[in-house]
Amino acid sequence: MSDPNTLNDRNVYLSTIPPEQAVLLAKSALDRPKLVREEMVPAHEACGRVTSGPIFARCSSPTFHAAAMDGIAVRASDTFAAREGSPVTLTKPLSFTPVNTGHSLPGGMDAVVMIEHVDQVDDNTVRIEAPAFPWQHVRRIGEDIVATELLLPQNHTLSAYDIGALLAAGIFEVPVWERVRLTFIPTGDEVLNFLDKPTPFPGQVIESNSQVFRAIATSWGAVASFTTPVPDQPELLKAAVNQALLDGAHIVVVGAGSSAGSKDFTRSTFEAFGEVLCHGISVMPGKPTVLGVTSRKFGGELRGRLLVGAPGYPVSAVVCLEDVLEPIVRWLMRQQSPGRQKIHARLARKTPSRPGMEEIVRLAVGRVGDGFVASPLARGAGLITSLTRAQAVTRIPAQSEGLEQDADIEAELLVPQAGLDRVLMHIGSHDNILDLLANELMGLPEPLRLVSSHVGSMGGLTALKNGSALFAGCHLFDPETRDFNFPFLQKHLPGLDLVVLNLAIRHQGLIVPRGNPKNIKGVADLTRPEVSFINRQRGAGTRILLDHHLNVAGISPTIVRGYDREEFTHMGVAVNVLTGAADCGLGIFAAAKALGLDFAPLAHERYDLIIPAAYLDDMRIQTLRTVIETPQFQERMKDLGGYETTFTGRIMEPGMGLGE
Numbered sequence: 001m002s003d004p005n006t007l008n009d010r011n012v013y014l015s016t017i018p019p020e021q022a023v024l025l026a027k028s029a030l031d032r033p034k035l036v037r038e039e040m041v042p043a044h045e046a047c048g049r050v051t052s053g054p055i056f057a058r059c060s061s062p063t064f065h066a067a068a069m070d071g072i073a074v075r076a077s078d079t080f081a082a083r084e085g086s087p088v089t090l091t092k093p094l095s096f097t098p099v100n101t102g103h104s105l106p107g108g109m110d111a112v113v114m115i116e117h118v119d120q121v122d123d124n125t126v127r128i129e130a131p132a133f134p135w136q137h138v139r140r141i142g143e144d145i146v147a148t149e150l151l152l153p154q155n156h157t158l159s160a161y162d163i164g165a166l167l168a169a170g171i172f173e174v175p176v177w178e179r180v181r182l183t184f185i186p187t188g189d190e191v192l193n194f195l196d197k198p199t200p201f202p203g204q205v206i207e208s209n210s211q212v213f214r215a216i217a218t219s220w221g222a223v224a225s226f227t228t229p230v231p232d233q234p235e236l237l238k239a240a241v242n243q244a245l246l247d248g249a250h251i252v253v254v255g256a257g258s259s260a261g262s263k264d265f266t267r268s269t270f271e272a273f274g275e276v277l278c279h280g281i282s283v284m285p286g287k288p289t290v291l292g293v294t295s296r297k298f299g300g301e302l303r304g305r306l307l308v309g310a311p312g313y314p315v316s317a318v319v320c321l322e323d324v325l326e327p328i329v330r331w332l333m334r335q336q337s338p339g340r341q342k343i344h345a346r347l348a349r350k351t352p353s354r355p356g357m358e359e360i361v362r363l364a365v366g367r368v369g370d371g372f373v374a375s376p377l378a379r380g381a382g383l384i385t386s387l388t389r390a391q392a393v394t395r396i397p398a399q400s401e402g403l404e405q406d407a408d409i410e411a412e413l414l415v416p417q418a419g420l421d422r423v424l425m426h427i428g429s430h431d432n433i434l435d436l437l438a439n440e441l442m443g444l445p446e447p448l449r450l451v452s453s454h455v456g457s458m459g460g461l462t463a464l465k466n467g468s469a470l471f472a473g474c475h476l477f478d479p480e481t482r483d484f485n486f487p488f489l490q491k492h493l494p495g496l497d498l499v500v501l502n503l504a505i506r507h508q509g510l511i512v513p514r515g516n517p518k519n520i521k522g523v524a525d526l527t528r529p530e531v532s533f534i535n536r537q538r539g540a541g542t543r544i545l546l547d548h549h550l551n552v553a554g555i556s557p558t559i560v561r562g563y564d565r566e567e568f569t570h571m572g573v574a575v576n577v578l579t580g581a582a583d584c585g586l587g588i589f590a591a592a593k594a595l596g597l598d599f600a601p602l603a604h605e606r607y608d609l610i611i612p613a614a615y616l617d618d619m620r621i622q623t624l625r626t627v628i629e630t631p632q633f634q635e636r637m638k639d640l641g642g643y644e645t646t647f648t649g650r651i652m653e654p655g656m657g658l659g660e
Contacts, residue, residue, distance in 0.1 A: 059170035256312030286319030313381035366423030428460025428472030456540035533562035589642025
């Protein structure tokens, strides 16, 4: 048996091509008329379907001359002499008949006089003081629809309003293109079936891509199904693909197994069924996308079906689905893509990119001042939370080395633009209270969405300086003055009119495993060679706090094993400790408590929100302050552990420190 790690056992990408070219290759290889057929469906169930041929009205609408108002039906010629002060008298049934809206117009009558303009003399006699013109307030036969006329053309996506028109025209069944049927096959020895509600062990993952695929494909109007995960065995994958084809799938999507590893069998499987059209698209994430088509060696219905290899990482898989598969599916169903609304936004921070391949970057977006600000989210292909937190995406061209801070970018919105005015853009230090606050704000009668970009306290000050955030979380300690934040504002943001609002006093310390097996009590223990440490990123207030305590203790960072390993959040530090990736890390007590870890206290500090004074009247900031000041919210903060509310909601002044 060969070594699975040798290069000979690995796939080699074909020449990568742009997604648009991959889509064109698929369209040219598929026989659309034979692949997606016509079917008849009940008209009242056809909303969202696409007509496969022209539809002609069977009935006129209305089918009779109908009164359009409550009143009396008359012959217009009988009323011509009516004038104000010189009324015309009409008698029933010879010269008028009472009618209600929608009633058929009596024979010989050609106009309706509104009831408000009728003077009732007795049960059989009325007077009117204004003439009626022919067909006044009358819906004439065929006013809306005339029998035999074209009601809807072919390849028209039926709306809710179209359903009403179809039924009004006497159409009870409509010819439409059948829905494209797709089957998703997740693969991998390490992949667990989510239906089993498993708890993964190290090296295992819960399968979720099939449900992302299913929801996305359903939104296109397609019929999506999925299978249980298939192990990394070529014969089992071939059997699963074959069964999906036999079950009638127009498109079979294999999840994972499309890269160049020794257990990536998607391409070879597709070659067994037909022709591989492309292996690799020139966009990141999403590169390991494979397209193939079943060949003519298959009999009848199985030939000419599309085969898709989607990357295993969720963000890459979504790019494959949205940039490659969606255009193909909508083309097969004769639909136009609704597209995405685009806006211009200012980029909150520099975003480098590797030249040679287009890169899709997901963004948190909100209105700040007179325009929109976009903050890039983490770009790992496996970070599914970058999908859940994004309001937009932008595309960095293949020839570019990235985007500069404050660049004017085009952002494709993933949410309605109106919602961006209800986004609170926070850039700065991470704290668990922000998650609590985000939930509280979304529970309001008029919800607000808190979007946080965790770049550390110094990164937050930079964002405020550049006008990229409504507020920034900050907890910078100045040893010389024994004060928080104000010395740094004076140094780095001189001249800016800022308000410092306290959120909490929080407890910082060394997060250690439960039971503290290595008996770590303080920074002196970080010098022990058997102790591994996980640090926060440069510019984080927690890292600045660590450096202060190391300096006081006379400890050089170079002898702390793991000092250069960085995490961007307190929970990131805590989970490293939980999983044994590090023996300890500096963080807040709330993070240790959340994961059931122990904690060696080191310091108390003030976590403040730095707000430009110009935004104090902004409805979003006013709402934020109102929530923070409520006793209920402050109690929930305390329940997280390691927070004191001595100053919570108060505007701070220089020199207040911790109030001790």
